[in-house]
Amino acid sequence: MAVKDRLSGNEAVAIALRQIDPDVMGAFPITPSTEIPEYFSQYVADGLVHTEFVPVESEHSSMSVCIGAQAAGARAVTATSSCGLALMYELLYVAASCRLPITLACVNRALSGPININNDHSDSMGARDSGWIQIYAENNQEVYDNFLQAMPIGEHASVRLPVMICQDGFITSHAVENITLLEDDEVRRFVGQYCPEQYLLKADNPLAVGPYDISAYYMEHKKQQAEAMKNAKQVILDVANRFEALTGRKYGFFEEYQMEDAQVAILLIGSSAGTAKVTADHLRSQGEKVGVIKLRVFRPFPMEELASALSHCKVVAVLDKCEGFSASGGPLFAETRSALYDLDNRPQLINYVYGLGGRDIHVGHFEEIYHHLFKIVSTGQLGERYIHLGQREA
Amino acid sequence: MIRKASEINETSPWQELTPGGEIYEGGTSLLVNTGDWRTETPLVNAEKCKLCMLCILYCPDSSIRVQGSQELKLDLLHCKGCGICAEVCPFGAITLGREER
DSSP states (O other), X not given: OOEEEEEEHXXXXXXXXXXXXXXXXXXXXOTTTTHHHHHHHHHHHTTSOOOEEEEOSSHHHHHHXXXXXXXXXXXXXXXXXXXXXXXXXXXXXXXXXXXXXOXXXXXXXXXXXXXXXXXXXXXXXXXXXXXXXXXXXXXXXXXXXXXXXXXXXXXXXXXXXXXXXXXXXXXXXXXXXXXXXXXXXXXXXXXXOOOOSSOTTOTTSOOBOSOOOXXXXXXXXXXXXXXXHHHHHHHHHXXXXXXXXXXXXXXXXXEEESOTTOSEEEEEESTHHHHHHHHHHHHHHTTOOEEEEEEOEEESOOHHHHHHHHTTOSEEEEEESSXXXXXXXXXXXXXXXXXXXXXXXXXXXXXXEOOGXXXXXXXXXXXXXXHHHHHHHHHOOXXXXXXXXXXXXX | OOOOGGGOOTTOOGGGSOGGGOBOSSOGGGGSOOGGGOSSEEEEOTTTOOOOOHHHHHOTTOOEEEETTTXXXXXXXXXXXXXXXXXXXXXXXXXXXXXXX
C-alpha cells in the first residue's frame, strides 16, 4: 500500500534508509547532506533500525568504514556532498576496484573554490571516472525511488559496484514535496537481503580483499570492472522494471519528454528538468516542436540509447551544471557529442554551462535556449557552441 | 567464482581472475618467489652458530628455520637479503655474500 507524505529529499533518503535497515552507516556531516545521518541517527537512537552507526572524524574515514564493513559482509551506506566527496576520492576508487556495492547518498553541491554551499554537479562529476554507478534525480520522489533501486543494482552478482544516488543540494534535499512511500515490508522485499558469495566474516573461508596488484594483473582487473559497468546497464533496466511492477512508476536511463517529433531539444540532469518541461509545454502550446531529455543514469553512460533518442532532432542544447574546464564544454556535452558520432545523420550540438554554485535557472532562460536552437535551425549557423548562462556580462 | 591462487598466474585471462583480486585462502606467499629481489645472501658458518635462534626472531620474512634441531635452514625463496640476521647474531656466524645462481 502506498503511503502519502510530504518530505524533503533528505528526509526521503533517511526514511528509505530506515526501511532498508542497513547494517552499517559511516557518518560525517557536510552541508547539504548533513540531515541524512542526522535524521537516521534518531532512528538508531529510537531503536527503529539495527544499524551500527559509526560517527567518524572525516569523509575519508566514513568511506573507509563503509569499505571495511561491506568487505566484512555487511550492507554499508553513507551520505556526503561537495568537499566531503572530494575527501573520499581515494576511497571511492578503492570501493569500486574491490567491487564493494556500497550505497552513497550524494547531495550535490558546488566543489570549492571559491567556497560555496549551493547546488551544482561539480562534486559528483569530479568522481565520474571512479567506477561508481551514478543515478540522478529530478525531485524528491525520484530520490526516494532511486535510493530503493540502488542496492538491487549494485549488489547484483554481474555488477558488484558501488552506487551513488545523487540529488540537487537544497533544491531537492531541503525543499518539501508531496511524495508516495512504500510500506516498510514492501521495501524490504524489494531490496532483499545482502548475500555476498565471499566476505571477510565468513569463518570457513579465509579471504583477502584489496591485495597489491602488480602490472601483470592490474589490467585484467580493470577490464573486469569495465565489464561490470557494462553489465550494470541491463541490471538497471531490470530493477526499474521490477520497481515499476511494484509502484507503477517508470524509470530508465533517461526520461524523454515531448521528444516524439521534437525538432530541437534540451538534454540535462537533475532538478532543472522540471523547469525545462514547463517551458517545453509552454512552447508546445504555441506550436513549437520542442522536447526535453532528462538523464537519470550518467554512469554507466547510455551512449547508444541517448544517440538514438536524439537522432531525429536538428539541434540539441546539452546543459552542464558543472564546469569541466576543458575549454570546450562540460562533461555531459563531451560524452553526448561522442555518443552522436556513431550516427549517420547527427543533430548539431551546443553546450550551456549553467547553475554553478546555486545560480538560478528559470523559464526565461530555457526560452532563451530554445530560441537560440530555433535560430540555429533557421539560419544554419551554429556560432559559439560553448556558452555560459546566467552570469552578469559587461 | 572460487579459484585458488595456485590456479592463477600471469597467463590467466581476465575472465579467470577473481573479482577485485580477492584471495580465498591463506598462506599464498608460499607460491610467490619474492627472494629474487635479493642482491646479497646470508651465509651461515655452522661452526660458529650456537643455535640461539635470535636470528629467527628478528627475520622480518620468517625465512630462517631450524632444520633437524642441528642447523639453520634459510628459505631463499623469500629471504630479501636485508642482513638483519647477520647484524643481530652474537657469534658472527652469519655473513652476507654473493650468491652463485
